[in-house]
Amino acid sequence: MTHPAHTPASLPATRSKTTFPAAGASGRARRARVEPMAVRPLRDGRYAVETEGGTYVVDLDANTCTCPDHQLRGARCKHRRRVALEVTAELVPPPGKRTAVCAVCGGRTFVPTAFDGPALCRRHDHRPGTLVRDRETGDRLIVVAATGERADRVETATGRLVADYPTNADYGAHEPVFRAVYLDSLGRDGDVNRYAFPASRLRRVEGRANGDAGPPRTDGTAPPTTV
Secondary structure: OOOOOOOOOOOOOOOOOEEOOOOOHHHHHHHHHHHHHEEEEEOOOOOOEEEEOOOEEEOOOOOEEHHHHHHOOOOHHHHHHHHHHHHOOOOOOOOEEEEOOOOOOOOOEEEEEEOOOOOOOOOOOOOOOOOOEEEEOOOOEEEEEEEEEEEOOOOOOOEEEHHHHHHHHHOOOOOOOEEEEHHHOOOOOOOOOEEEEEHHHHEEOOOOOOOOOOOOOOOOOOEEEEO
């Protein structure tokens, strides 16, 4: 179920040039879609855009590009438009974030640049208020907190590590821990106990308390075609 062998090194360092469907666009907007380009995030939050005619650097926050079209004309060039397309399509991280590997499934996700904890993709990240089901018991719970710490470092109220429980043997000791309360305990009098679970032991329930389907693509983007 878990993939502890996955590391950031498993992500490709570079990308091939790709194109987007024209989507009825014209002018620079069309060229941003149909011309083969490769967008690569840089460490300083900018993006290198490789084209057939050269490589340029785009700064989305400053609305700049090093290409002649922007430098001489002040235009919103095809390179800036292309970076915006790829950020919206979640092909590259937005400014202030970097690409990381989900600690549960090894899939790609984006985290803040300075983040140094175990990363999680949308599928395995549980926000407070999310309705989930315990894979071991089938019980429903409400997530109340994300610890940001690994299961082999978080102790329960009894002083035992989350990873050491036999019921958690099938879940990665490296997985981030979430605290949750049982749904049927919320209507009872007295204190409600919080329990700790490795991320992948909790399965999000459809019709959850708060959605996490991710931002919809409203600009008509579609998966690009590799060139």
